[in-house]
Structures are given as structure tokens and as C-alpha cells.
Amino acid sequence: MLRVAVVGSGPSGCYTAQNLVELDSRAYVDVLDRLPCPYGLVRYGVAPDHEKIKSLQNNLRTVLEHERVRFLGGVRIGADGIPAARLLELYHAVVYCVGAATDRHLGIPGEDLPGSWSATEFVSWYSAHPDxxxxxxVAGARSAVVIGVGNVAVDVARMLARGPAELSPTDMPQAALSALAASRVRDIRMVGRRGPSQARFTTKELRELGSLPDTEVTVDPAELAADPAYGDPGGLPAAQRRNIEVLRGWAARPTAEAARRIGLRFFLRPVEVLADNGRVGAVRFERTEPDGHGGVRGTGRYEDVEAQLVLRSVGYRGLPLEGLPFDAEHGTVPHLAGRVLRAGAVAPGEYVAGWIKRGPTGVIGTNRPCAKETVTSLLADTPALGARELPEDPLTALRAAGAEPVTWAGWLAIERAEAELGASLGRGVVKLPDWESLLAAARTRVGPGRP
Structure with missing residues (x-):
């Protein structure tokens, strides 16, 4: 038997578990997660109105229901939890798939004013993350500024523009739904410091903004034209060319009346969040211009954009896990083909996959080859790893150490509780939004499934 702990139940963790059980019939995998619910960013990062992407949970579910895979939620690893060294005593190998758990900051004055949030916090709020x-x-805001031009920025802008009729069928928690339904935000600006040819959103996400009911999307033709690649996009990758085509179409059409407006702005770098009566009142931007080397430089010209709500969406960042080495510059764990490196040498039995391995890059599918590379390294090491006798069933040891794992049966009970909550509200499934309700559902209800 080869017993492996996978820390993290998001896509990278599930793909790691899948590769292990498919490539080695001796492998038994415990998928551990700090949260009582599986699926990671598929549950807590994908926008609730993106049902097709959220349906990926069904694929991940198949992995976690495999007869040689066991889900153990609510288990903390590292600080205030099971030490990494102890975990390695209980398993032949440990694969850390803990993602990039925090957001990057702008580092500008006023960033922490009330009404200024990271997009990560906003997404967690409308996705019912228990933290x-x-x-x-949201309630008092009339205008919002989203800083960033990637897919997460598009998501949060779109959620601000959605009406209650569009949000009610989703699994959004009731408190967030009520707050967004009552929102008076009518003017949303999505702002990037570089040009449209360098924006990171995908064309599918971008086009979706143009199909929102009673919402007008605007772009400034002068800002588009300031990008040298906008006039001649022939040398751009196909995805960027398609983005330019969409923006060109929006720039050419006449402005229409609509209840809400999403304005895409480019070549503006945030330098300060300005206060109004102790809260966010505006964002000051410096106009930038191409520097001829793929970047931008400041021009010394400034523009203040009114906003009572500011959401920064400038990327994720990994956090150090107690007991593991950490590269603070890149926000990752040092590794060699997934093998953790300590002081430049391979640490036997310790591995990484996903964003904590490669940084917050790629899409969900990028985790597949990443996980396979790590598992290939792990299985190559099994002659040494599998020779060690393990003292006991890790679940028994985890409970003895004070952990109270939420098993698959507990997760099924949470699912039923969320279905019942939705039915009571006249909606579909509605997520439980806090630790107390999640754990109560998991631990006080009896349901089918493996213990």
C-alpha cells in the first residue's frame, strides 16, 4: 500500500488524487482540506452565474468518490493545526495543493479606506466562503472602480451589473443576493494601467459584458488608439486579436440609454484612493503611455474617478505554510518537478502541485499537466517511500491530535442542507455562508456515504 495525503481539494488536489489512483493500484489517497467543503476555487472562486464552469464540480466529485480516495475536510495543516512533520509521519508522501490564498496589494495611499476591498474579498463574499x-x-455606493483587466475583474464588474432576477437562480448566499439586489451602483469602471492588447481577460468573458441586460459597455476610442497594437493587431496572438475586435466594435457603435454602464479604461495607473468623509470617494490615476519595450511609463497627468466602492483585482499570491520552505519573492514553494526542495536538496516524501508550485497562472485545466508531473515524480520515488511502515490509520491519528474531520458523508449532509435552505427561500440550492452553519449541517445530520 502507498498512502498519500493531498492537502487541498481544489482542481490541482483532485487531479493529483486522480492521477495517483489511476497510475498506481496500490495508492490510497486522503484529500485534506481546511474547509469542510471540497472543490476549492471551483466552489469559492467561480462566479455563481457561470453554471457551466461550476459544473466541473461533477468531475471533481467523481475523483473524491473513488473507492481509494477519502475526503477529510475541516483539517488544518501547519499553524494551529497538524504540523507538516507529523503529517509526513502518517503518510508515505504528502502533496501540497494549497493554491494562492491571498491577493496582491496596490501599495498606494488610501488603499485600506472603508469601501476599498480586494476582488478576492468580494468574490469570497458573494460565493459564501466561510472566512x-x-x-x-455595497449599499451606499453609486459608482464603482475595478482596478485590473483580467477575468476576475470582469467577473466582479459583471456581478455588480447583474439584477436580482439574474442572480436569484444562482447559489449565491441570501445576504449577498439581498445586498446586490438593493445596490444603487449604476456606473462601473474597469481600469488597466496598460493598453487593450495587454489585457488578461479572455474574449468569451469580455463579450459577456456586452450581453448583460439593460447595461451599456463603453470604451474610449482615444485610449484604444494609444496602444500601437490596436491599429495593427496582426502580430498579436489570436486571443488578443479577438479582444481588439470586440473593443473595436464597442467603440464604433453609438451610445445607448441603459440603467447601468460599464466603462473600460486603459493607460491609467492608480496612485491614490481618495477619501470622502472617511470613506472611499474617488481614485486618482496617473495617465500612462507605452514605453516602447512592452511596458508603460507615467506622463505626470492625473485624473480623479469618482467611486464609493473600489475593488482591486491585480492578482493572487501564495502564503507560506508552517513547516515548508517558501520563496517569498514568487509566493511559491521551491521544487524540482514537483519535489519540494529544502536548502536546494530534495525533501523525501514532500511534493507540491497547482498554484503553490507554479504561481497563480493558467486556467483550471492547466492544473492537469501540473498535477501529472508531480505525481510522476512521486511514483518514481515509491521504491524508497513505500518501504516505510506506517504506524496507524491516519484518520485515527488525526482525531487523536484534536482534528474533527468532515468526511464525505458530512459533505453530503451539507449539500442537502443547502438544497433545503434554497427550497425554503423559493430558490435553488443556496450556499451556507459561515463556519457555524456548515459544521452544524455536517456533524448533526446522518446521511449516506462512506465514513
Whole structure:
């Protein structure tokens, strides 16, 4: 038997478990997660109105229901939890798939004013992450600025523009739905410091903004024209060329009346969030211009954009896990083909996959080859790893150490509780939004499934 712990139940963790059980019939995998619910960013990062992407949970579910895979939620590893060294005593190998758990900061004055949030916090709030803040300020805002031009920025802009009729069929928690339904935000600006040819959103996500009911998307033709590649996009990759085509179409059409407006702005670098009565009142931007080397430089010209809500979407960043080495510059764990490196040498039995391995890059599918590379390294090491006798069933040891794992049966009970909550509200499935309700559902209800 080869017993492996996979820390993290998002796509990278599930793909790692899948590769292990498919490539080695001796492998038994415990998928551990700090949260009582599986699926990671598929549950807590994909926008609730993107049902097709969220349906990926069905594929991940098949992995976690495999007879040689066991889900153990609510288990903390590292600080205030099971030490990494102890985990390695209980398993032949440990694969850390803990993602990039925090967001990057702008590092500008006023960034922490009330009404200024990271997109990560906003996404966690409307996705019912149990760690999410419960006082995210939306009600008094009339205009919002989203700093960033990637897919997450598009997601949060779109969620601000959606109406209650469009949001009610989703699994969004009731408090967030009520807050967004009552929102008075009518003017949303999505702002990038570089040009449209360098924006990171995908064309499919970009086009979706143009199909929102009663919402007008605007672009500034002068800002588009300032990008040298906009006039001649022939040398751009296909995805960027398609983005330019969409933006060119929006720039050419006449402005229409609509209840809400999403304005895409380019070549503006945030330099300060300005206060109004102690809260966010505007964002000051410096106009930038291409520097001829793929970047931008400041021009010394400034523009203040009114906003009572600011959401920064400038990337994710990995956090150090107690007991593991960490590259603070890149926000990753040092590794060689997935093998953890300590002081430049391979650490036997310790591996990484996903964003904590390669940084927050790629799409969900990128985790497949990443996980396979790590598992290939792990299985090549099995002659040494599998020779060690393990003291006991890890689940028994985890419970003895004070952990109270939420098993698959507990997760099924959470699913039923969320279905019942939705039915009581006249909606579909509605997520439970906090630790107390999740754990109560998992531990007080009896349901089918493996223990």
C-alpha cells in the first residue's frame, strides 16, 4: 500500500488524487482540506452565474468518490493545526495543493479606506466562503472602480451589473443576493494601467459584458488608439486579436440609454484612493503611455474617478505554510518537478502541485499537466517511500491530535442542507455562508456515504 495525503481539494488536489489512483493500484489517497467543503476555487472562486464552469464540480466529485480516495475536510495543516512533520509521519508522501490564498496589494495611499476591498474579498463574499467578511460595503455606493483587466475583474464588474432576477437562480448566499439586489451602483469602471492588447481577460468573458441586460459597455476610442497594437493587431496572438475586435466594435457603435454602464479604461495607473468623509470617494490615476519595450511609463497627468466602492483585482499570491520552505519573492514553494526542495536538496516524501508550485497562472485545466508531473515524480520515488511502515490509520491519528474531520458523508449532509435552505427561500440550492452553519449541517445530520 502507498498512502498519500493531498492537502487541498481544489482542481490541482483532485487531479493529483486522480492521477495517483489511476497510475498506481496500490495508492490510497486522503484529500485534506481546511474547509469542510471540497472543490476549492471551483466552489469559492467561480462566479455563481457561470453554471457551466461550476459544473466541473461533477468531475471533481467523481475523483473524491473513488473507492481509494477519502475526503477529510475541516483539517488544518501547519499553524494551529497538524504540523507538516507529523503529517509526513502518517503518510508515505504528502502533496501540497494549497493554491494562492491571498491577493496582491496596490501599495498606494488610501488603499485600506472603508469601501476599498480586494476582488478576492468580494468574490469570497458573494460565493459564501466561510472566512468572508460579513460587512462588505455595497449599499451606499453609486459608482464603482475595478482596478485590473483580467477575468476576475470582469467577473466582479459583471456581478455588480447583474439584477436580482439574474442572480436569484444562482447559489449565491441570501445576504449577498439581498445586498446586490438593493445596490444603487449604476456606473462601473474597469481600469488597466496598460493598453487593450495587454489585457488578461479572455474574449468569451469580455463579450459577456456586452450581453448583460439593460447595461451599456463603453470604451474610449482615444485610449484604444494609444496602444500601437490596436491599429495593427496582426502580430498579436489570436486571443488578443479577438479582444481588439470586440473593443473595436464597442467603440464604433453609438451610445445607448441603459440603467447601468460599464466603462473600460486603459493607460491609467492608480496612485491614490481618495477619501470622502472617511470613506472611499474617488481614485486618482496617473495617465500612462507605452514605453516602447512592452511596458508603460507615467506622463505626470492625473485624473480623479469618482467611486464609493473600489475593488482591486491585480492578482493572487501564495502564503507560506508552517513547516515548508517558501520563496517569498514568487509566493511559491521551491521544487524540482514537483519535489519540494529544502536548502536546494530534495525533501523525501514532500511534493507540491497547482498554484503553490507554479504561481497563480493558467486556467483550471492547466492544473492537469501540473498535477501529472508531480505525481510522476512521486511514483518514481515509491521504491524508497513505500518501504516505510506506517504506524496507524491516519484518520485515527488525526482525531487523536484534536482534528474533527468532515468526511464525505458530512459533505453530503451539507449539500442537502443547502438544497433545503434554497427550497425554503423559493430558490435553488443556496450556499451556507459561515463556519457555524456548515459544521452544524455536517456533524448533526446522518446521511449516506462512506465514513
Amino acid at each position: 468572508a467578511t460579513d460587512d462588505l460595503y
